[in-house]
Amino acid sequence: MSSAARGAPLAIEGLAKQYGDVVALAPTDLTIERGEFFALIGPSGSGKSTLLGAIAGFVPPSGGRILIDGDDVVAVPPYRRNIGMVFQNYALFPHMSVFENIAFPLRLRKASEAEIRARVERMLAMVRLPGMGGRRSNQLSGGQQQRVALARAAIYDAGLLLMDEPLGALDKNLREEMQDEIKQFHRQIGATVLYVTHDQEEAARLSDRMAILNHGRLVQVGRSRDLYEAPRNAFVASFLGEANLFAVRHMTSTGGGLAVDTREGIPLAALRGPAGAINGAAVMACVRPEAIELARPGASGLDNRVEGVVDDVVHAAGTVRYRVRVGDGFAITVRRPSRLQAEDPGVGERVALSWRADDTLLILKE
Amino acid sequence: MTPRGDALARAMRVLLPCFTVLVLLYLTLPSILIVLMSLSDQTYLTFPPPGWSLRWYRTMTEDTSWPQAALNSFVVGVPAAALSVVLGTQAALALTRGRLRFAAIASACIVAPMLLPHVIMAIGLYPVMLDLGLLRSYTAAILAHAVVALPLVFIIVSASLRGYGESLELAAMVCGAGPCATFRHITFPMIRMSMAVGGLLAFATSFDELMLSLFLTGPGTRTLPRLIWEQMNAYLTPTIAAVATLVLVLSLVLLGAAALLQRGRIEGSAP
Ligand SMILES: Nc1ncnc2c1ncn2[C@@H]1O[C@H](COP(=O)(O)OP(=O)(O)O)[C@@H](O)[C@H]1O
Ligand SMILES: [Mg+2]
Numbered sequence: 001m002s003s004a005a006r007g008a009p010l011a012i013e014g015l016a017k018q019y020g021d022v023v024a025l026a027p028t029d030l031t032i033e034r035g036e037f038f039a040l041i042g043p044s045g046s047g048k049s050t051l052l053g054a055i056a057g058f059v060p061p062s063g064g065r066i067l068i069d070g071d072d073v074v075a076v077p078p079y080r081r082n083i084g085m086v087f088q089n090y091a092l093f094p095h096m097s098v099f100e101n102i103a104f105p106l107r108l109r110k111a112s113e114a115e116i117r118a119r120v121e122r123m124l125a126m127v128r129l130p131g132m133g134g135r136r137s138n139q140l141s142g143g144q145q146q147r148v149a150l151a152r153a154a155i156y157d158a159g160l161l162l163m164d165e166p167l168g169a170l171d172k173n174l175r176e177e178m179q180d181e182i183k184q185f186h187r188q189i190g191a192t193v194l195y196v197t198h199d200q201e202e203a204a205r206l207s208d209r210m211a212i213l214n215h216g217r218l219v220q221v222g223r224s225r226d227l228y229e230a231p232r233n234a235f236v237a238s239f240l241g242e243a244n245l246f247a248v249r250h251m252t253s254t255g256g257g258l259a260v261d262t263r264e265g266i267p268l269a270a271l272r273g274p275a276g277a278i279n280g281a282a283v284m285a286c287v288r289p290e291a292i293e294l295a296r297p298g299a300s301g302l303d304n305r306v307e308g309v310v311d312d313v314v315h316a317a318g319t320v321r322y323r324v325r326v327g328d329g330f331a332i333t334v335r336r337p338s339r340l341q342a343e344d345p346g347v348g349e350r351v352a353l354s355w356r357a358d359d360t361l362l363i364l365k366e
Numbered sequence: 367m368t369p370r371g372d373a374l375a376r377a378m379r380v381l382l383p384c385f386t387v388l389v390l391l392y393l394t395l396p397s398i399l400i401v402l403m404s405l406s407d408q409t410y411l412t413f414p415p416p417g418w419s420l421r422w423y424r425t426m427t428e429d430t431s432w433p434q435a436a437l438n439s440f441v442v443g444v445p446a447a448a449l450s451v452v453l454g455t456q457a458a459l460a461l462t463r464g465r466l467r468f469a470a471i472a473s474a475c476i477v478a479p480m481l482l483p484h485v486i487m488a489i490g491l492y493p494v495m496l497d498l499g500l501l502r503s504y505t506a507a508i509l510a511h512a513v514v515a516l517p518l519v520f521i522i523v524s525a526s527l528r529g530y531g532e533s534l535e536l537a538a539m540v541c542g543a544g545p546c547a548t549f550r551h552i553t554f555p556m557i558r559m560s561m562a563v564g565g566l567l568a569f570a571t572s573f574d575e576l577m578l579s580l581f582l583t584g585p586g587t588r589t590l591p592r593l594i595w596e597q598m599n600a601y602l603t604p605t606i607a608a609v610a611t612l613v614l615v616l617s618l619v620l621l622g623a624a625a626l627l628q629r630g631r632i633e634g635s636a637p
Contacts, residue, residue, distance in 0.1 A: 056536075056540055057540075058539075077544070079541075079542050079543055079548075082542070085536075085537065087536075091533040093538070094530075094556075095556065104551070108543055152541065
């Protein structure tokens with residue numbers, strides 16, 4: 001089986017979909033490289049399935065082009081697009097055996113019986129279901145059914161694989177196991193994968209790059225790390241991980257940085273202004289909980305300093321989350337690695353928070 | 367609990383089963399009486415029969431009008447059921463899978479003939495069939511019966527289609543199956559039991575239908591219910607009870623077959 005070279009590049013130009021007055025997808029441009037694993041994330045109702053459905057051919061777009069390997073497929077019916085797809089509810093054919101489910105696309109392509117047998121057996125081994133071909137799909141566990149769905153989508157060497165929340169129905173541990181398998185599977189087959197999920201951690205683990213959708217609009221595209229470290233706006237900042245957000249009143253240049261005045265009444269020090277800020281656009285300051293250091297009051301700290309009272313302490317899987325009240329109705333979340341330390345501040349104690357100027361991210365409100 | 371509430375609860379425990387038995391008797395007694403009356407040795411319909419015999423079953427087969435009417439019932443019922451299955455399934459597919467703008471209104475129109483009085487349709491169809499020169503023909507009865515039997519097929523097949531969702535068909539299409547291949551390999555295997563059940567019930571509906579047959583069939587094409595009706599007016603012999611008993615048996619067989627198919631459908635489908 002050949003690898004990498006097999007993936008088909010995907011380009012979307014001005015693709016849009018409206019249902020009456022509802023804009024399910026605003027005109028969207030997106031380019032996905034040959035063989036890339038690309039994740040599409042966003043809250044429920046943000047248009048992820050609509051975009052995937054348009055590429056698969058179930059959702060006729062209101063406008064725009066979809067180029068698979070350079071060919072516009074908008075007018076091509078779904079059964080001639082030669083795309084593979086994995087559905088959230090597996091969509092295995094209940095009246096067929098596992099073998100017949102996987103063989104189905106090959107039978108439609110009039111492959112010989114011998115070829116079908118060989119390819120299905122090889123695929124069964126690849127998804128770690130050897131000898132399971134005779135089973136009915138309803139005799140398999142959720143994870144096994146998903147592997148059959150994966151095998152059926154990949155058996156006909158489609159250059160592009162679409163996956164719509166394929167692990168959404170599985171529990172957490174199984175989901176993580178399947179994520180590793182999907183990643184492995186992608187390396188073996190080399191197809192371009194467009195993977196929809198609402199779980200940002202899953203997207204980060206699996207993908208080379210990702211796009212964030214909100215209200216039918218593509219907000220930002222990039223590597224997981226880029227999106228986390230340089231979120232474009234407040235939505236991206238809080239959708240990917242946790243963020244302490246401050247509403248910015250105005251900013252003044254100081255020697256080598258910015259002095260930021262916030263509505264919360266806490267003066268901040270930052271290094272850079274917001275990327276691509278239009279004059280007059282609302283700006284927010286974002287500080288990640290793990291960038292903040294915790295010390296006794298009065299201790300010398302970093303560029304940004306604020307004191308407060310610990311409101312809540314939660315120990316969870318290796319990290320401690322503190323909520324520190326710093327003034328009227330405003331609390332800052334701090335996350336520190338959990339260590340055997342006697343002097344961890346407890347609820348009601350006064351603490352000093354501090355962080356570096358370059359950890360104050362100035363971003364757009366919208 | 368108060369003694370009074372206690373007494374009430376005890377009374378309910380006795381009354382409820384009694385009431386249930388009464389309702390069941392009320393529902394089945396007419397059928398049981400017909401069977402008993404058909405075994406009478408008298409020349410008129412009476413209950414209880416003073417003596418027993420099977421002679422009315424012989425009379426029934428000797429009089430050629432009864433076998434002819436039975437044959438007519440099949441000649442009308444089988445094509446009517448087939449027509450209902452084909453059209454009802456297509457309507458169900460269009461309204462559950464297609465994204466039609468007026469789906470709710472169309473559904474209501476399709477189901478309406480099941481709920482409307484047959485006499486209204488009969489009066490409406492009579493002049494139409496007369497104009498078309500189809501009055502008293504098999505065709506007239508077949509078309510009319512298909513209209514009243516179609517809703518059953520439509521309802522049963524629609525429920526089955528809704529039961530498994532459209533993602534199976536979408537999956538088949540992505541795999542490369544065009545509309546015909548998708549229907550043949552996926553949709554039809556998923557709904558064929560429901561189509562069969564719908565077909566059986568459609569036939570039973572036609573087999574039992576009187577009002578439309580009265581208006582639209584003639585002496586040569588009259589169905590069993592119509593002949594029973596005519597004979598009831600002329601002579602009240604136990605032959606009628608014998609015929610009714612046979613109709614009853616056939617209906618029970620059809621319902622039993624439908625129930626068996628239905629069970630197979632549920633066991634054979636995915637969880
Ligand atoms: N068939 C439809 N008719 C009308 N509105 C729809 C239809 N399908 C989706 N929508 C709307 O389009 C928006 C995007 O939906 P969807 O793509 O399913 O979101 P996601 O997959 O991100 O949860 C939602 O507001 C949804 O209500
Ligand atoms: Mg969705």
